[in-house]
Amino acid sequence: MSRRLARQPRPWAVSRRLVRRLVLALALGAAFVALAATAAAAHPLGNFSVNRYDGLVVSPGELRVDHVQDLAEIPTAQAKPGIDTDRDGSASAAELAGWARRACARSAGDLAISLDGRAVPAAVRSATAQLHAGQAGLPTLRLECGIVAELPGPRAGSVIELRDRAPVQPGWREITARGDRMTLLASDVPRASRSDRLASYPRDMLSTPADQREAALRVRPGGPPLRAPVGRAPGVGQVLPRGADRLTDAFTALIARRELTPGFGALAVVVAMALGALHALAPGHGKTIMAAYAASRGRRSRREVLALGATVTLTHTAGVLTLGLLVATGSTLAPAAAIPWLAVASGTLVAVTGLTLLRRSLRRTGHASGHDHDHGSGHDHRHSHRNEGPRRGSVVLMGFAGGLVPSPSAVVVLVGATALGQAWFGVALVLAYGTGLALTLALVGVLLAGSGQWLARRMLWTGSSGAGRWIRRVATRTVPVGAAALVVALGLGLALRGLPAALG
Amino acid sequence: MRRALTVAVTGSLAIALVLGAAVALGPRSSQGTSRERAGAPVTAEAVGGLATATLPAAIAGLQGHLRAQPRDAAGWATLGVAYVEQARLSADPTYYPKAQGVLDRSLQLAPTDNDAALAGMGALAAARHDFAAALQFADRALTINPYGSRENAVRIDALVELGRYSEAMAAVRRADAAQPGIPIFTRVAYVLELQGRTAEAERVLERAMESATDPGDVAYVATQLGELAWSRGDLRTAWRDYQTALRADPAYLLALDGRARVLAARGDLAAAIRDRQSLVSRLPLPAYLTALGELYEAQGRKDQVRQQYDVVDTSIRIARANGVTTDLETALFAADHGDRATALRAARAERARRDSVQVDDALAWALHVNGRDREAIAQARQAARTGYRNAMFLYHRGMIERALGLRSEARRSLAAALDLNPYFSPLLAPRARAALADLGGRP
Numbered sequence: 001m002s003r004r005l006a007r008q009p010r011p012w013a014v015s016r017r018l019v020r021r022l023v024l025a026l027a028l029g030a031a032f033v034a035l036a037a038t039a040a041a042a043h044p045l046g047n048f049s050v051n052r053y054d055g056l057v058v059s060p061g062e063l064r065v066d067h068v069q070d071l072a073e074i075p076t077a078q079a080k081p082g083i084d085t086d087r088d089g090s091a092s093a094a095e096l097a098g099w100a101r102r103a104c105a106r107s108a109g110d111l112a113i114s115l116d117g118r119a120v121p122a123a124v125r126s127a128t129a130q131l132h133a134g135q136a137g138l139p140t141l142r143l144e145c146g147i148v149a150e151l152p153g154p155r156a157g158s159v160i161e162l163r164d165r166a167p168v169q170p171g172w173r174e175i176t177a178r179g180d181r182m183t184l185l186a187s188d189v190p191r192a193s194r195s196d197r198l199a200s201y202p203r204d205m206l207s208t209p210a211d212q213r214e215a216a217l218r219v220r221p222g223g224p225p226l227r228a229p230v231g232r233a234p235g236v237g238q239v240l241p242r243g244a245d246r247l248t249d250a251f252t253a254l255i256a257r258r259e260l261t262p263g264f265g266a267l268a269v270v271v272a273m274a275l276g277a278l279h280a281l282a283p284g285h286g287k288t289i290m291a292a293y294a295a296s297r298g299r300r301s302r303r304e305v306l307a308l309g310a311t312v313t314l315t316h317t318a319g320v321l322t323l324g325l326l327v328a329t330g331s332t333l334a335p336a337a338a339i340p341w342l343a344v345a346s347g348t349l350v351a352v353t354g355l356t357l358l359r360r361s362l363r364r365t366g367h368a369s370g371h372d373h374d375h376g377s378g379h380d381h382r383h384s385h386r387n388e389g390p391r392r393g394s395v396v397l398m399g400f401a402g403g404l405v406p407s408p409s410a411v412v413v414l415v416g417a418t419a420l421g422q423a424w425f426g427v428a429l430v431l432a433y434g435t436g437l438a439l440t441l442a443l444v445g446v447l448l449a450g451s452g453q454w455l456a457r458r459m460l461w462t463g464s465s466g467a468g469r470w471i472r473r474v475a476t477r478t479v480p481v482g483a484a485a486l487v488v489a490l491g492l493g494l495a496l497r498g499l500p501a502a503l504g
Numbered sequence: 505m506r507r508a509l510t511v512a513v514t515g516s517l518a519i520a521l522v523l524g525a526a527v528a529l530g531p532r533s534s535q536g537t538s539r540e541r542a543g544a545p546v547t548a549e550a551v552g553g554l555a556t557a558t559l560p561a562a563i564a565g566l567q568g569h570l571r572a573q574p575r576d577a578a579g580w581a582t583l584g585v586a587y588v589e590q591a592r593l594s595a596d597p598t599y600y601p602k603a604q605g606v607l608d609r610s611l612q613l614a615p616t617d618n619d620a621a622l623a624g625m626g627a628l629a630a631a632r633h634d635f636a637a638a639l640q641f642a643d644r645a646l647t648i649n650p651y652g653s654r655e656n657a658v659r660i661d662a663l664v665e666l667g668r669y670s671e672a673m674a675a676v677r678r679a680d681a682a683q684p685g686i687p688i689f690t691r692v693a694y695v696l697e698l699q700g701r702t703a704e705a706e707r708v709l710e711r712a713m714e715s716a717t718d719p720g721d722v723a724y725v726a727t728q729l730g731e732l733a734w735s736r737g738d739l740r741t742a743w744r745d746y747q748t749a750l751r752a753d754p755a756y757l758l759a760l761d762g763r764a765r766v767l768a769a770r771g772d773l774a775a776a777i778r779d780r781q782s783l784v785s786r787l788p789l790p791a792y793l794t795a796l797g798e799l800y801e802a803q804g805r806k807d808q809v810r811q812q813y814d815v816v817d818t819s820i821r822i823a824r825a826n827g828v829t830t831d832l833e834t835a836l837f838a839a840d841h842g843d844r845a846t847a848l849r850a851a852r853a854e855r856a857r858r859d860s861v862q863v864d865d866a867l868a869w870a871l872h873v874n875g876r877d878r879e880a881i882a883q884a885r886q887a888a889r890t891g892y893r894n895a896m897f898l899y900h901r902g903m904i905e906r907a908l909g910l911r912s913e914a915r916r917s918l919a920a921a922l923d924l925n926p927y928f929s930p931l932l933a934p935r936a937r938a939a940l941a942d943l944g945g946r947p
Contacts, residue, residue, distance in 0.1 A: 044598070045598045046598050047819070047822050048787065048788060049598070073818060073822055074788050074815060074818055074819055074822070075788065077814060077815045077818035077819075078784070078785075078788055078815050080811075080814070081811045135822055136821045136822050137821075138818060138821065138822065167782070167785055167786055168755060168786060169785070169786055169787070170598075170787065205602050205605040205606050205609070206567045206570060206571055207567070208560065208563060208564065208567065209598055211560070
């Protein structure tokens with residue numbers, strides 16, 4: 001019986017590979033659907049909800065309120081007649097802007113702000129509204145208002161109170177407060193937004209939607225300036241592709257709090273270097289490529305490593321400075337669009353370098369069969385490498401590719417330092433950061449080259465026989481080709497990964 | 505040991521606090537929007553006394569307790585009940601999935617003998633209009649704890665909404681004997697009213713009013729009394745009751761809705777519109793939007809009418825996208841202001857799930873607007889089977905009879921509608937009068 005069973009054709013066994021492929025395809029499809037569905041999922045706080053956030057920043061002379069509203073589908077439908085003023089059934093940019101101005105004026109009117117018990121009026125400084133895709137093909141609205149209230153001469157111990165008198169509606173109500181060159185002595189609201197300015201709402205079962213409608217702050221003049229908030233200030237958040245890790249965040253916060261003494265400055269430079277070194281170790285960066293490159297080159301001279309490191313550092317620093325400059329001038333669109341393109345360019349560069357390497361190593365295996373490359377370490381047969389062409393060029397190209405995409409955390413460090421009014425220090429930190437980056441990459445290269453040599457030596461040692469010699473010869477010929485091919489593949493992968501973001 | 509003791513004590517204190525409040529004040533659990541529209545007394549989902557102020561504090565306490573003691577099944581069940589309660593108080597549907605998760609957790613931790621979690625599941629199902637499931641959960645909870653006040657309340661509500669009135673009456677009697685109190689009194693009153701015994705219903709509610717002290721309770725019971733007065737066209741009493749409710753809880757939306765109705769009936773359309781605008785800005789439920797649209801329609805403001813109905817359409821589209829079965833209010837809205845085929849489909853779907861007089865009435869009307877008056881009249885007669893006196897039902901029936909050429913029956917029904925409550929709808933009462941005059945006046 002069991003034999004008969006065993007002899008029976010098992011179609012599923014034949015198509016197991018097919019099944020695996022199918023599963024993979026399904027998984028990918030599901031991932032895409034999930035991505036697409038994020039836009040169409042139900043509003044996390046219900047389709048009725050009108051969610052409001054007031055981010056207060058107390059600075060000398062004025063209270064800035066970053067007022068955000070997130071309207072779910074039904075309130076958006078209710079707002080529609082107020083937006084579509086020409087009744088053509090669609091909301092033009094001008095209509096949206098007009099509605100945003102009116103809605104922000106209403107919101108400013110809803111804010112009751114007082115300084116030491118005296119009411120202060122609030123004025124709208126900026127107003128924008130955007131439609132986003134919601135559920136069932138219906139739009140949702142996001143309103144952002146810059147509201148400012150003059151605070152004539154707050155003294156030490158002055159009390160600022162704010163009450164959002166907007167009507168009670170289902171939805172998230174959140175207030176945060178921070179000081180900018182002012183210190184909050186007491187505050188009954190948190191500093192950071194739980195919802196990231198109504199961008200993502202906590203969903204766990206043990207949390208209640210925020211329902212904060214008023215805030216009372218006791219302030220005194222003086223204090224560190226508000227550092228450019230990571231992912232919060234309009235600008236930086238949109239510029240950086242979700243970069244700054246917690247470590248960088250902590251570092252920037254540290255710089256923001258301290259007075260700059262020589263000792264602290266030196267420490268900060270060292271820490272920035274370490275951060276850069278760590279950053280190069282994080283996944284998804286050029287190390288793999290560098291490693292593959294190193295493997296394809298076999299042994300390398302110190303000068304090459306130096307050239308590589310210098311190029312990475314310089315390119316990276318230049319990139320970060322450019323990006324920082326763009327952020328500082330308030331241009332948020334250009335950097336946001338530039339980063340993916342830089343990634344594509346970097347990937348293409350890597351692929352091009354890989355191609356030249358590939359061509360060279362192929363040519364070498366083609367007509368260099370007479371050469372014997374298994375010299376002991378320490379010797380360098382220049383004649384055997386002469387036909388590799390201008391290697392300095394490809395090293396520089398590689399370094400350029402490695403440093404081309406500015407790392408977001410470096411930008412954060414720079415912007416943070418600049419916000420302190422110490423731009424030059426920021427530049428120094430970014431330089432240190434790039435150096436750390438280069439150090440790691442160079443180290444990886446040296447290690448790889450070193451281990452390659454070690455491997456070669458092992459082979460030499462074991463392979464005094466004819467077979468060992470043969471293996472060695474084959475290995476010396478195929479490894480560079482394979483590694484160069486890997487560089488090409490990785491470069492293409494990097495470029496392709498950046499492409500959707502760049503185009504879309 | 506000592507730690508365990510402290511934990512147990514805090515835990516049970518927190519639980520006792522919320523359970524006590526929730527059970528004592530448990531509201532009627534159905535969402536009576538169609539009834540409000542029909543001008544009939546409420547089964548309002550309102551809320552007894554868990555006043556807006558105390559519930560969040562209780563929830564916060566339970567959340568803290570459960571973060572420290574995540575294995576406390578009873579604590580999870582209580583939090584689930586509190587979430588359902590909060591969803592009703594704030595009309596914030598975010599709490600429903602949370603309640604579901606929390607109650608699931610409780611049942612995971614204690615799969616047997618967990619009547620609190622089952623009762624919570626029942627209340628959640630009823631809040632989501634799945635009355636058959638609500639009934640099942642309540643029955644399972646009652647086999648564990650036959651005296652549970654919450655499970656009894658859920659069971660009564662489910663039976664009423666499913667149209668099983670005699671069983672509902674028996675359940676009400678039993679609960680009244682076991683656990684008399686405001687949540688049971690209001691349910692007794694509603695079941696009596698559905699049988700046309702309005703005088704008895706009023707007496708029960710007045711008794712409930714005497715024992716109500718908490719502002720939430722006062723608002724809840726006073727609104728029910730207002731609805732009763734409104735259903736017989738007694739504007740003065742209805743006004744007084746709604747005002748009592750709004751004094752107790754100014755944010756009580758059902759009372760605001762009732763007051764807007766009285767204002768419109770008195771001819772003060774501007775004030776009624778103001779109330780209704782504030783209502784839809786706070787909570788854009790389809791029933792409220794429709795009511796505002798009808799006020800605009802009565803004023804001839806076509807543009808505004810369209811805007812309100814567009815928003816109703818939006819909510820119906822979203823409900824469909826969410827997989828929510830289109831229900832009673834969709835059917836009634838679509839029959840009067842939207843797509844007639846949709847109305848019939850929604851009413852039929854609802855009728856397949858339950859057989860309450862409200863569903864019969866909605867199906868009758870949906871059949872009528874689709875020109876199928878023969879089937880419609882049978883449904884309209886079904887809707888009258890309990891003796892429930894509702895002006896909107898009578899109007900629907902009269903119009904169906906008129907379409908069938910049953911002139912004397914139509915005159916009787918339309919006259920009865922107008923006698924019962926001459927103000928039942930700012931839009932439809934004039935139509936009823938016109939139709940009656942057209943038929944040759946009162947019988």
